[in-house]
Amino acid sequence: MESELTDEALVAQFRETKDMSLFKSLVRRYQNRIFNVSVRMLGNVEEAEEVVQDTFLKMHQSLDKFRNQSTFAAWLFRISYNLCVDQARRRRKGISIVPITTQSSMNEENETESPYHQVKDDRPDPAEKLDNWERTKLVLDSLDQLPENQKSVLILADMEGFSYQEIAEIVGANVGTVRSRVHYGRLKLKELLEPYFASKNTPLTSR
Amino acid sequence: MIMQDATNNCEKIKELLSAYRDLELTEEESAQVERHLSSCEECTRDASAIETVAATLSQVPRLSMQIDMADRLEALITAQANEQPTETKVEDKVQKEQKVVSIKKRLVWGSLTAAAAAALLLVAAQYFTSHEEIAKNDLSPQAPFKEEATQNQPLLAKETSPSQTTAANNNATPAPNTVALQSGVSDNAKPKVQKALISKNETIAPAPAAVKKQSTPTVAKKPRVDATLDTIDETEALIAFTSDDNNMFEDCGISTDEDGLYAIKM
Numbered sequence: 001m002e003s004e005l006t007d008e009a010l011v012a013q014f015r016e017t018k019d020m021s022l023f024k025s026l027v028r029r030y031q032n033r034i035f036n037v038s039v040r041m042l043g044n045v046e047e048a049e050e051v052v053q054d055t056f057l058k059m060h061q062s063l064d065k066f067r068n069q070s071t072f073a074a075w076l077f078r079i080s081y082n083l084c085v086d087q088a089r090r091r092r093k094g095i096s097i098v099p100i101t102t103q104s105s106m107n108e109e110n111e112t113e114s115p116y117h118q119v120k121d122d123r124p125d126p127a128e129k130l131d132n133w134e135r136t137k138l139v140l141d142s143l144d145q146l147p148e149n150q151k152s153v154l155i156l157a158d159m160e161g162f163s164y165q166e167i168a169e170i171v172g173a174n175v176g177t178v179r180s181r182v183h184y185g186r187l188k189l190k191e192l193l194e195p196y197f198a199s200k201n202t203p204l205t206s207r
Numbered sequence: 208m209i210m211q212d213a214t215n216n217c218e219k220i221k222e223l224l225s226a227y228r229d230l231e232l233t234e235e236e237s238a239q240v241e242r243h244l245s246s247c248e249e250c251t252r253d254a255s256a257i258e259t260v261a262a263t264l265s266q267v268p269r270l271s272m273q274i275d276m277a278d279r280l281e282a283l284i285t286a287q288a289n290e291q292p293t294e295t296k297v298e299d300k301v302q303k304e305q306k307v308v309s310i311k312k313r314l315v316w317g318s319l320t321a322a323a324a325a326a327l328l329l330v331a332a333q334y335f336t337s338h339e340e341i342a343k344n345d346l347s348p349q350a351p352f353k354e355e356a357t358q359n360q361p362l363l364a365k366e367t368s369p370s371q372t373t374a375a376n377n378n379a380t381p382a383p384n385t386v387a388l389q390s391g392v393s394d395n396a397k398p399k400v401q402k403a404l405i406s407k408n409e410t411i412a413p414a415p416a417a418v419k420k421q422s423t424p425t426v427a428k429k430p431r432v433d434a435t436l437d438t439i440d441e442t443e444a445l446i447a448f449t450s451d452d453n454n455m456f457e458d459c460g461i462s463t464d465e466d467g468l469y470a471i472k473m
Contacts, residue, residue: 019372020285023284024277027276027280028277030277031272031276031277032272034272035270037269039270047455053276053280053283056280060284115459120228138266143264157261158261159264159265159269164231165230166228179225179231182226182229183226183257186260186261189260
């Protein structure tokens, strides 16, 4: 029943009834997406988990401030985006709360028994998995070389499928800026990826 | 001319290729890009590369949490909701206790000051009533009082019990000068004593006035343990006054020795 409701309807009902099951429905809808974006932004599973928890605590505290001026998802991801930026800033200043055990994303994916997450990968062929593993590692390493603002919008646009308008709300920029960051981020990523695919004699094409 | 237009057009179109891929262009812009791509191989290759990069990113495996954050969050929020009122109560209690301790400290110091002031008044009163009598008595009539004062001071310094202070207060009865002054050993009549001391400091022979004030019924106003802030302020003023003016006794011709005994310079 709750799963059929839109985010905004769930929020409205929760405001009215304070029924925690509605709140939990919202959490279950978004926890993995926020976790995924946070891991990609921070490169650290534990920090990302902190961000997920803090995002929903903050959401619970400030749900009254959500006025439907944007989508609920954009409003929620703005909270988590700001937490990620804060966490990255703290880390730069050397005051990270969570010990930095920077794991490459591919290591995470190799550790299928990780207590924190699991990778959804339905392809059974080990050779294909390995190929995919290398490919993904290359992509994520290249992504890390981009300026932070380009990396963020690419994660939100290409990994999470947010519209430019939503991304603008999440990162606090105008739509034109987002469009520019997406475009130049992709061009930069293309430059970074081309040598690898050329050496592997594998055309950089989507499947 | 045509080539130059095409180059300019290519630059403009290339800027739009990502937004075109993401369906973020207006219909008009979209149609413009499509028309250009149909006739420009270079821009078509760029469009393909952008599509590839975007698709590659979208194919990066998604991570998910194995733990269900919903249950943990519910527990956290419920615990916070239950803790908040309790914390407030504890904080209030601690603040109240600190306030009580603070008031007690102030009362203790106030009592000490009042005792010293009362001792001063006693000696001063005797000085002004009869020089000869004081000389003859060789300070012996004051001995019990002085003893009481010296006993009271350490007692009050340690004292934290409101009941003890109150018990001392209960002795206060405005009466003949000597009695009133003795009762002044307790922390009664601090405001009045303070005024008397101030006036004494201003004039050379203020003691009779001070004694007059002391003997009025208003002297019997007693600060209670649950003193109001006004009372405390008066006490603080008294402490500040006396601590800043240690030579006051000498000004009046009165001094104390190491044992706290009072001597009058004749």
